[in-house]
Amino acid sequence: MAEAIAISEPGERIKRLSRRYREEVPWISIERAKYYTESWRETEGKGIPLSIRVALAMKNVYEKMNFYLDPDDRIAGYWTEFFLGMPIDIERGVFNQVLENELDKASLIFLRMRSGQKALLYLLRKKALREFIRNQKMVRMSGQAPLNLEIKTMSEREINPFRIRNEDRLYLKKELLPFWKGRTVVDRLERELVKAGFYSKDMQDFVLSVPGNTSRQVLMISPCATISSFQGHVILDYEQVLKQGLRAMKEEVQEKINDHQGLSQEERDFLSSIELALEGVMIFAKRLSERIREEIERESNPERRAGLEKLYKTCQRVPIEPAEGFEQAVQSIWTVKTAVELAHPVNLHCFGRLDQALYPYYQKDLNAGIITREEARELLEELLLKIMSQNIRPESNILSNFYHRYLGSSPVTLAGITPQGEDATNDLTYLFIEAVAGSKAITNIAIRVHPKTPDRLLLKISEVLYKGTSSFAFFNDPLNIEAMKRRGFREADARNYAVMGCVEMTCPGKTGSMSANALLLCRLLDITLRNGDSRTLAGLIKEVGLKTGEPDSFHSFDQFSQAFIKQGKYMIKKIVDASNLRDRLYAELLPAPYISAFIDGCLEKKKDVTRGGGIYDLSGISMINSIANLTDSLYVINKLIFEQKKFSFQELVNAMDHNFVGYPELYREVKRLEGKWGNANPETDELARKIMKELFQETYQYRNFKGGPFVIYVISMTTHTIDGRISIATPDGRRAGQPYAASCNPYNVERFGVTAVLRSVASLPFEDVMGCAVNVKFHPSAIGKIEELRKKWVGLLRTYFRLGGAQLQPTVASAEMLRCAQQEPENYRDLIVKVGGYSTYFVDLGREIQEEVIARTEHQ
Template sequence: MRNVVADPSRSPVACDADPGDRLARLRLRYQTETPVISIERARYYTASWFAPENQAKPLPIRVALAMLHVYRHLNLYIDADDRIAGHWTENFLGVPIPIERGEYNRVLAAELTTATLAAFRAKSATKGIAYLARRRSWREFLHNQRITRAAGTPPLNLSLKTMAEREINPYTIDPADREILLKQLLPAWEGRTLADHLETALAAAGLYSGEMHDFVTAMPGSTSRQVLWLSTCATVATIQGHVVLDYDRVLHHGLCGLRDEVARRLAAADDDEQRDFLTAAQLALEGVTLFAQRLAARLEQAAKAAADPGRQTELAELARLCARVPEHPARTFREAVQSLWTIKTAVEIAQPINLHCFGRLDQSLQPYYHRDRRAGRLTRDEAVELLAELQLKIMAQNIRPESNILGNFYQRYLGSAPVTVGGKRRDGRDGTNDTTYLFIEAARRSKAVTNLSIRVHPGTPDELFQAAAAGLADGTSSFSFFNDEVMIPAMRQRGFALRDARDYAIMGCVEATCPGKTGSMSANGLQLCRLLDITLRNGDSKILAGTIHGDGLPTGGAGRFADFDELLAAFLRQGRYFIEKIAVGSNLRDRLHAERLPAPLISVFIDGCVESGKDVTRGGARYDLSGISMINSIANLVDSLYVIKKLVFERRRLSLPELVAAVDDNFQGHEALAAEIAALPGMWGNGDPETDELARYVMAGLFAETYHHRSFKNAPFVVYLISMITHTVEGRLSPATPDGRRAATPFAASANPYNVEHAGITGVLRSVASLPYRDVLGAAVNVKFHPSAIGKNRLTRDKWIHLIRAYFGLGGLQIQPTVADAAMLRDAQIHPENHRDLIVKVGGYSTYFVDLGREIQAEVIARTQHD
């Protein structure tokens, strides 16, 4: 077997870390080794899926059998630094391929060799040229290229460097595996993946208006299909993802208990659909059990082969743990952590790159920690070290083989598989406990980018804030803070019972869910500035590739609006139109998952599925959600509307068509107007009552529309304010906006102002807190603090804590600080080797600054810094 046991001393970077500091050595390897694309999962899944004997089997059973085949044959990797066992590929740092979903298949088909990449570029260029000729858009296209070049914007990365050759976030693959992937596996799935079927279904449903479908098929911006465009302002995600499993059920009952429950339900099932689902659930649990058994056996072999007595003892203990859990209930802290990790790794293999999150681990692990400490089985430092390794391992499974064109906008790891700590318990009392503090200390020790989502409320002890502030002061910018006093009522507003709302956990970047009771959620996107652009152009949409006619509704062009209220009404009408379109597209996606890609393993760990005999993709969970991220961005939208209100309708400084013309010219030749806009007081983010009320009114109008739609699984559509990296990617493709933002530059991230803050941090937080968060189940508020703002002593930190408490008292939902000064960030661009551990917040997740592409690094540096 390949890569059964690895010796870190053979790593080319091992010498850079203190040989006595295991965590530092692990972190350095995660930061510097090149990820390996693994074909093993794809290979074994494909073999079972297309096996003749499986073709006639019911779909859930066929999926479960495919994964059972994977668990039976997957090579199991054990690292010499592992104290928690289990990797999702046969390599220390690898990424498996969800080949049946297909969102990365085109990336791999095009970008693994120079020849395939050149062929893809040539095909794309031919299609693009034909589109421009067909639409007679050459003049506009060349004009847009000229004005962006004149502004100093570099071209997009269209190089012929393969995934292994590119400078930012490269991936490697074994040459023999590459041949199998390109010649056997990817061709076998061509036209058969979930992404393929979704593209076909969206087109057949008539969701593309005007010239949009012609544009989408002719001008592919990327080989990745994580999201599909319905419009320039509306997208649908391919995956469902975003889920927190019921890990407590495994800790308390073990897989044996789950199997007994499934068997009882199967014996009482009264229809074929229930029997098929429950049979698949049995097979799914059998697969996880087999995975754990094989892992225990491999650890026993490694222990016998280990030359070092100390390592032999460690491996034997790991083998004992894996033989015990997750098959049986956990009894100790170490057993609980290993049980959690085995289950998560098995689920990640079954559904890779799907954002399976752990939920409230401080609540789950506290009883085990408390018992072990009283019994003298565990020291505090041992527990911290174990949780630090856990955070590094979570980070290493949140990695995606992105396309070349996204290289300058992406990063190696996303911290978007968070651990949630703190907050209220189900009975309403404060849930802060010893393990809450362990996780904060573990984040400081590990320096992993895994988000630590810290729930707070008025009864949260100051000591928790002090512990988090100390971590921020030393550069641990992986902390995010969530306000229970706002989030719990928002959960109630969307149908969650009070005890379940109090038990919320964060999944993905900032999205709230009830752990173990809520089905997979997929966030779709509504691009706010594009929505305004469509409104100003009578339903046409302008991006830098040209104008797409008929993308939206003909609500009247820039010269037709008699007053500002008429413009707002047209904007909200466009918003209702596109939210409905997103709901239809999202439901098509969810129906396809139910019909083509059930998830029996995830279903076993979600309350309601086994009880109802219904897969999670068919609405078996107790709760469900569908998401719409309203992005790119609140700040640019509100500021643009404010400029229109002030300069066009109140001061009559110019007409709205004249402002649109200046936008189309990227303000070149309109420098006086650009200066006037830049000097306009009251932009959003300064606590100005007029713009805060405008933001509240416009966003409340959009939020209200989501209540008029239900998902395929009869769930509500909920709002998130989170941009991920789209504020840079979409900004790169977008013309200027009326607020003075230039073409091909980033939008404001998530719920952030657009670097127009003149009233300090208090003005920023007053504006952000004014949004109607009762309708929102997640928002990201990035604030860049100079280290001096946090300080090194308790008195300074007390002032910072008072600021955060006051912001939450105003109704703020979330805040996620990046603590780093601009000079440090610029030096990290020049000397990345000196700043490998520098963590920043991007859209809603943490990542290492030096892993970011240059364009998104520049966006982080450009954010307003608060001292």
């Protein structure tokens, strides 16, 4: 019998922090944008190298920003002047249009009028207005509510609201946004994509006419292909900070500068930018400790004063000097993460394997009696809440039904094996599990599992899952390590992998930031069905793919599937080229000295991380929307068109264009077809494996701008609902406007239980994938209230991984419970679910995402 670990209630301090993070509305902070712009103006036209200008701009921010300190802090440091705030990286420009248009009513009304006019002119020019109106009726007939087009500012909206002080709003709109308009990296990227010919004329007209969405996190280069507008997902070398401290790291850089023999001017400039960056983070740390000292002088409560003095002593030392104990280690990494993420706020900075990095300090203090296990747990509870608090985005209002406040996508990785191949589970691993249960934070917890992972650990996690905290995702070590090695990671580094973002794997402290892109599989199929054209709810877009032949000209399913693969390879090459264009622009326009200072390889190569300074670098292509819908669609085509010859391609395409209305016999045959993917049917499992293997293999031949590989992910975030909302019907019977299957999920066609689902998922070629999300909804009874039942669930997980599954992220909640949460959200504030590849509070989700989670097949 597994040894029990009691999970006690959190203390009052943690309860207060948790409640405030849940209930308070975040503030937009303009301090970073203001002081960054101030420095940028001062250094403009003076011949100062760009990397040094970036370092100086952030140094100016650290010197002038206000530091918030909360009475409940035991870990100090915030990235704005507020308890819960969002800084603006105005130079990147991802959210500038949101801020320009959605902070006040007049701007928002003007935006809606202008975008509506553009969309109308597009539809009239395309002679597609009648078709668009008909398509919207079809979407409503499919049961989808109208898009949220309410004229509500960021402070008025119900989902993901933000507030801003009036004087800050005026300064932002009159001084800051006008200065950066046309200058940001995203502005330049949009112009360069057009200039480089990535858009057909029809596609360019379509992109320019999409109304309302002002966020520019993702840029469409085709109806079936997107690139992210930013570089992100990184894990700094926190262990180096803990062991050396910033002062020693800065001295090492100074030595290389002083030993200038053989240095090129570019190398010297880079080293100077790293020196300035380390100095900047040290300024941030010193000013943080000074803020605590000021509070000590004002504090009259002896107990609170003692706590502040202890915190002051900690912050005086770290991260400038090496950490000596557990509290210092936690404070050190938090200070560095906060300072560096403030420099690059959309980069999704993750902590990596914290149970490994922090364990020596925990063990030392525990053995010396300096800290108790309960005190250490409370510190971890606070840390998990603070990680969550920096994972917010000021998204566009038109997408509010698809978003929520906290993304939960800055994971902590636990357990697994060591670089030497031994089991890495330790007491801190268990303490983190207890902290997750106590804090109710939605910070993703990535659990690495290998054959010798203790059952005790998995049973303890299943106990937490049973209680409604679905913050955990499980990763199959042997398979994922093999995938890492196939992409060029050394054995020891592959064994040391950690999860960044939602599910993406990397080697902590050695890998440059990941560049994200996506291939939309069902849209790719639509292009194949239309011989290079694509139909959307706004009409036909011509010449976005290859001319691979009219479908009715194909004499076999193999011919048709090869045409699809040919279109896929063409789009992969297009994504590669666009992604490399973006990465070249980042190297030219926005180097990252504050990241480069903490990535192994940059100092040795004397090269910024945006130019390939890290030991490793990755660019990702996520294949989404979705494997299930694509496989089922191809299965329908093979069975009903080629084998049974019941229908023609033209009949199928016409049915799709009319949302199957008027085609009852075809729709009935599609829906009644047995053996769709997710039922352990060897035919569809092999079909999915074969098609995806060909697409996955295509990426091995490409290198990114920074010299790293292009790798495969299968993670949809919330795009399966967003893309589904604007997509026509698909051959598998999915109606227009309905969501696609999420990530690696079947499309709610499962008939033979969870074991059949997992067998189908495990048949995919995950040895070629660097991160995937497998969302499975379990009724609480499937996890089990008692240990004997939980052992069966642990056995299911291990069997699935032996079969070849790469990842599993369970949501443990019944449909009835989720419906109750919709009706009485105040009673279910701590209910955590999995969405795409991350955790979030169910009651914070937009309605459409809530409905998609509820609709997933529930396994008993």
